[in-house]
Amino acid sequence: MSAIADAASSAPARETVRVALGERAYDIVIGRGVAAEAGARAAALGARAVALVTDDTVAELHAEAVRNGVAAAGLRAELVTVPSGEGSKSYATLARVCDAILAQRIERGDLVLALGGGVVGDLAGFAAAIVRRGVRFVQMPTTLLAQVDSSVGGKTGINSAHGKNLVGAFHQPSLVLADTALLDTLCERELRAGYAEIVKYGLIDDAAFFAWCEANGAAVLAGGPERERAVAHSCRAKAAIVARDEREEGDRALLNLGHTFAHALERLAHYDPSILVHGEAVAAGLALAFRFSAMLGLCAPADAERVERHLAATGLPTTLQAFAGLSPDPERLLDAMAQDKKVVAGQLTFILARGVGNSFIAKGVDVAAVRTFLARECAGGGR
């Protein structure tokens, strides 16, 4: 709480990224201390009440400060707290959050405020999308991963027994407040996991940014101005893609680089954070996507090695063997991939690469090639 107030009083450097979506356009405000502005900004959006959705962990750290800030701006503000962890992206918790928002008599002019990581943002954003057939919401991401990825772009949802994020809505926030001071409470593992999504933007279409990451990755993790720069650059990259293709009918799928592998790994691990967290699965998924591209002759093996080298240097996993407690098996991985939502007419779609910063959507990838690749990786022969 004091960190938020102190940072705000010193008027720190900040950056605003606009997500250009016509009448659904919104700002991402990035900087140390921006959380202290939540009340004033909610009032400026015309809200009279705010349902503040958060999880147990964040509730202890930041929720009271944010609630007090909103109340100080003259708005009614009440908490809805869910258990921390992926398990909250469930039908049951969604129902509880929707009912809690309704119990707070949040109306169409009011706001749901998602204060937390990707789980809280996805869950609260989805609840906002469906309560009264849509109320507005504000994202206040508290993890690096949420600040650079999940809080931007309007994808919301929960998990089904059939897979991750299979039930949800496109519902853009009215504002994203990414307070980088809140990242100071993160453990190193969470920071690293979020960093994997930052690296992804370089790999998709920005070789210069990947090179910047190679030079500055350690500084991003250690904190300091490189971190704000990386968050802002990532948000700009994501905003540009989302503005081109809000509903993932084309280019937006590029953001799934590494994610077909990552989701399969998460399914095999039953989303157990003692085995892996999302960003770690993405790191391995990025390495796998490049090695698969190399195996298919699409990119130079040296590019795959370069990707792997940088991720490993950051302490991120790059192989199936990196996850203690996971028993990777080609057929089980393939099954898990086939249930991912990027299946179109029964064929597998991957994001592959012709090199660093040169990724593309590869539709109808031959299942036999995937099987060969996975068998090699499961046998530890990928490197």
Add this chain to the structure above:
Amino acid sequence: MSAIADAASSAPARETVRVALGERAYDIVIGRGVAAEAGARAAALGARAVALVTDDTVAELHAEAVRNGVAAAGLRAELVTVPSGEGSKSYATLARVCDAILAQRIERGDLVLALGGGVVGDLAGFAAAIVRRGVRFVQMPTTLLAQVDSSVGGKTGINSAHGKNLVGAFHQPSLVLADTALLDTLCERELRAGYAEIVKYGLIDDAAFFAWCEANGAAVLAGGPERERAVAHSCRAKAAIVARDEREEGDRALLNLGHTFAHALERLAHYDPSILVHGEAVAAGLALAFRFSAMLGLCAPADAERVERHLAATGLPTTLQAFAGLSPDPERLLDAMAQDKKVVAGQLTFILARGVGNSFIAKGVDVAAVRTFLARECAGGGR
């Protein structure tokens, strides 16, 4: 009407109403026997598979024929059956339907087909809105009420403990197939209930249609070409309003004529169909809205009496006393209204009328006047 003239030819009489919503535009096809075209039309929409959502009652009557028709067109088609009744518009049934659609591997190009009344349409449409963040769906309404109201316009949703339809989405169907032959299996009570929504279109803004109803209402209920004409006219009326205001930011609220009262009655009756069904509550709500308008000096008492007379002549309820087992109480009714979703900034919004065919949105209606009116109605002094 040209479609009525077509009845003379060998082809079955049918009429197509276009809902003009730009890239979300779709057709409502009305006529005897159009259900038989479900397979060909699903194939024409490019679907490879159809999840056919229905309820126990409709499953016995029509579901196999529709499924066989879809399968005969070369599409994979499986049933998802939910219990009949309002109780299925619940979080738990929604979760079950979403999981069943996912289990059938329905992809973005495929279809959910809602075969049933308003409950099935609202539930299956909402499931389609959120599975994979939106798959397409087709409405095949099997009740008169669904054919003239709920299947058109894209409002989908479920009920919460806090009220009816408080959780949902705007999700337009890709097609509505209103087979009037399916209405032959309805009991008279269900037909009458649907008829209340037909009368509503006349009362909103079409005095000539209300006069047509006065002359032809009995024929609509008895069956014959008047029924198709009434369904088509109602769909055109609703389509015109929805095209003007898809997300109920203005005019569309006119469709709620009678519904603030109706929803309150339904809440008081705990949605128990042995006390009332939706269309009956709407009939009473229409009469109440006109009597309230008369009490406020907005419309002539003779107009309120005329509305009441036609509804009563059709066998529909027009007073709070008409519902055996309901104990109407002014404060409980007011509480129920205050939780309805048409509350904006704490004030009550009603649809009121200056006469037959001359309804308007009345914002900020004085709660004291509502209380006085309800006290009079509860005391049986409304007529």
